Amino acid sequence: MSAPAGYFGQYGGRFVAETLVPGLEALERAWAEAKGDPAFAAELDALLFSYAGRPTPLTAAPRLSDEVGATVLFKREDLCHTGAHKITNALGQALLARRMGKTRIIAETGAGQHGVATATASALFGIACEIYMGALDTVRQAPNVERMRMLGAKVHPVESGSRTLKDAMNEALRDWVTNVRTTHYLVGSAAGPHPYPSLVADLVSVIGREARAQFLGLLGRLPDAVVACVGGGSNAIGVFRGFLGDPGVALFGVEAAGEGIGSGRHSATLTAGRVGVLHGAKSYVLADGDGQILEAHSIAAGLDYPGVGPEHAALKDSGRTTVLSATDEEAIEGFRLLARTEGILCALETAHAVGKLREVVGRLGAGRLVIVNLSGRGDKDMGTLSRIIP
Amino acid sequence: MTRIGRALAERRANGERALVIYLTAGDPSLETSRTLVLAAVRAGADIIELGVPFSDPSADGPVLQAASQRALEGGTTIARVFGLVRELRAETDVAILLFGYYNPIFVHGEDAFAREAAGAGADGLLVVDLPPEEAGPLRAACDSSGLDLVPLLAPTSTDARIDRAVSIASGFVYFVSITGVTGAALADLGGIEAAVAHLRARAGGLPIAVGFGIATPEDAARIARIADAVVVGSAAVRTAASGPEALAAYVASLAQACRNPGWRRGG
Numbered sequence: 001m002s003a004p005a006g007y008f009g010q011y012g013g014r015f016v017a018e019t020l021v022p023g024l025e026a027l028e029r030a031w032a033e034a035k036g037d038p039a040f041a042a043e044l045d046a047l048l049f050s051y052a053g054r055p056t057p058l059t060a061a062p063r064l065s066d067e068v069g070a071t072v073l074f075k076r077e078d079l080c081h082t083g084a085h086k087i088t089n090a091l092g093q094a095l096l097a098r099r100m101g102k103t104r105i106i107a108e109t110g111a112g113q114h115g116v117a118t119a120t121a122s123a124l125f126g127i128a129c130e131i132y133m134g135a136l137d138t139v140r141q142a143p144n145v146e147r148m149r150m151l152g153a154k155v156h157p158v159e160s161g162s163r164t165l166k167d168a169m170n171e172a173l174r175d176w177v178t179n180v181r182t183t184h185y186l187v188g189s190a191a192g193p194h195p196y197p198s199l200v201a202d203l204v205s206v207i208g209r210e211a212r213a214q215f216l217g218l219l220g221r222l223p224d225a226v227v228a229c230v231g232g233g234s235n236a237i238g239v240f241r242g243f244l245g246d247p248g249v250a251l252f253g254v255e256a257a258g259e260g261i262g263s264g265r266h267s268a269t270l271t272a273g274r275v276g277v278l279h280g281a282k283s284y285v286l287a288d289g290d291g292q293i294l295e296a297h298s299i300a301a302g303l304d305y306p307g308v309g310p311e312h313a314a315l316k317d318s319g320r321t322t323v324l325s326a327t328d329e330e331a332i333e334g335f336r337l338l339a340r341t342e343g344i345l346c347a348l349e350t351a352h353a354v355g356k357l358r359e360v361v362g363r364l365g366a367g368r369l370v371i372v373n374l375s376g377r378g379d380k381d382m383g384t385l386s387r388i389i390p
Numbered sequence: 391m392t393r394i395g396r397a398l399a400e401r402r403a404n405g406e407r408a409l410v411i412y413l414t415a416g417d418p419s420l421e422t423s424r425t426l427v428l429a430a431v432r433a434g435a436d437i438i439e440l441g442v443p444f445s446d447p448s449a450d451g452p453v454l455q456a457a458s459q460r461a462l463e464g465g466t467t468i469a470r471v472f473g474l475v476r477e478l479r480a481e482t483d484v485a486i487l488l489f490g491y492y493n494p495i496f497v498h499g500e501d502a503f504a505r506e507a508a509g510a511g512a513d514g515l516l517v518v519d520l521p522p523e524e525a526g527p528l529r530a531a532c533d534s535s536g537l538d539l540v541p542l543l544a545p546t547s548t549d550a551r552i553d554r555a556v557s558i559a560s561g562f563v564y565f566v567s568i569t570g571v572t573g574a575a576l577a578d579l580g581g582i583e584a585a586v587a588h589l590r591a592r593a594g595g596l597p598i599a600v601g602f603g604i605a606t607p608e609d610a611a612r613i614a615r616i617a618d619a620v621v622v623g624s625a626a627v628r629t630a631a632s633g634p635e636a637l638a639a640y641v642a643s644l645a646q647a648c649r650n651p652g653w654r655r656g657g
Binding site for chain 2: 021
């Protein structure tokens with residue numbers, strides 16, 4: 001028997017119902033072919049440029065830099081069409097779905113950013129779209145539910161389990177197992193069964209390529225560190241991939257510590273999880289000693305997930321990345337700091353990375369050069385934040 | 391050969407089909423499960439597929455999702471599932487196949503899980519989210535403990551995948567009749583018949599069970615014409631909620647359909 005496909009060290013693989021395996025094999029082949037097809041790359045590049053707004057700028061942040069004691073530049077994924085890096089993955093996978101002759105696209109979403117991006121790409125290509133979203137998340141990210149509906153997508157609130165991203169993913173898998181022949185499952189994170197962790201990372205790695213070239217162009221050298229928030233891990237793997245071959249660039253992933261790791265109410269999977277299998281891949285998971293998945297918690301719906309992409313698990317174990325975690329409070333503090341020093345309202349997910357900047361600077365020493373991946377804008381969080389910030 | 395293989399062989403020798411009844415362990419309590427399993431056995435179930443509850447049953451429809459949730463809320467743990475098997479084994483010689491998801495087995499440790507399952511009296515494992523490519527370690531653990539490992543095949547499985555699954559299978563192969571989750575509606579019989587015939591030609595004599603979507607004695611009779619075993623899950627769990635007598639009457643009606651398949655295969 002051949003070695004199982006799609007591993008990052010001991011993590012990854014394809015742990016799904018047999019019904020889905022042939023579909024995953026077909027997707028793997030289709031992506032390998034599309035990647036090698038110059039016409040596909042040209043069409044995707046043109047869309048990313050003229051529709052999504054890539055390349056996104058790398059913005060200096062002088063007042064925030066003074067506050068934290070480092071030279072901080074932001075990779076402005078919040079300026080992408082639909083307000084987050086997610087459109088980059090959605091456009092690539094929707095193009096692939098069209099190439100595979102799929103007539104229907106489904107997706108899970110937590111914060112709703114991936115759902116909006118998927119609904120947008122589906123509308124652009126005229127493909128039917130249905131989105132699964134935890135019922136709790138449809139309330140706390142209500143503006144994004146409306147955006148998806150306006151874009152013509154059907155949004156299914158998921159009432160099972162913790163009614164968040166994990167349960168949305170279960171429901172999307174149930175849909176896919178039923179409709180795999182006609183439907184593309186547009187996974188939104190660098191997680192799930194092979195080939196999704198590789199496929200999504202390949203698509204979003206444009207973030208890191210741009211950031212590296214832009215930084216070199218501006219400062220004539222590489223940064224000392226790159227910081228990104230990690231839920232499933234797509235924005236982080238996107239920016240990290242640009243620097244994996246640069247050993248002098250430290251990579252910091254910031255997970256959601258929720259109400260604190262000790263409280264048990266958190267989403268810090270790499271920090272406090274164990275090795276297990278969830279949603280098709282072996283990685284770190286939040287689970288009890290019987291392997292039952294624990295409910296995650298974060299103020300940021302997009303990080304509120306008890307799993308993490310397998311490449312992040314391997315990068316953590318190898319020591320290439322350093323994993324930190326920010327509490328809900330630290331994230332809110334990061335949000336305020338960025339708003340008041342730089343005039344940018346970032347997503348609560350992104351705010352976790354901002355909220356840990358002082359600690360990153362503490363570890364690096366003062367005066368260093370740091371890129372923070374500003375993964376998304378905060379409009380969707382105004383309801384939550386206006387209740388918290390006086 | 392385990393009790394699973396013997397049960398299938400005995401039915402086959404008589405020109406009959408085996409009846410496999412699924413129940414979730416601990417739904418809603420372990421004591422209730424024990425009573426329900428024994429009722430199903432007395433009514434004619436040949437193999438009990440005992441569900442190990444999981445928090446995130448992504449291949450299950452609403453009925454089995456709810457059963458898992460009730461079992462976990464009732465405090466069902468892996469240790470208690472093994473305890474239930476041990477109690478059942480004291481009272482019945484029925485074949486017991488543990489059905490579940492991979493994470494509880496992986497976290498428990500594959501070797502320990504297989505050893506403890508076998509020690510309690512279980513005969514085999516079926517892991518819904520463990521395709522053959524990833525099943526190597528558990529296959530080895532099952533071999534060491536004398537357990538069958540039953541693979542699932544689906545309408546979407548290619549010949550290469552059928553061959554790979556058959557190569558690691560023991561006991562029987564489980565054909566999922568539909569592309570869908572447990573408890574969905576049964577697909578057209580012609581398609582299932584063709585798929586089972588195709589599978590039989592590649593299965594090297596292994597018995598073939600068909601499940602997913604079989605709810606009525608009429609469904610069971612139709613599947614009994616083409617398969618060696620008929621699996622009923624969601625409909626059994628739904629009926630079990632009305633108590634052991636209701637379950638027993640229902641299982642007896644299914645068993646009747648399996649005893650008279652209406653078409654006897656030679657040999």
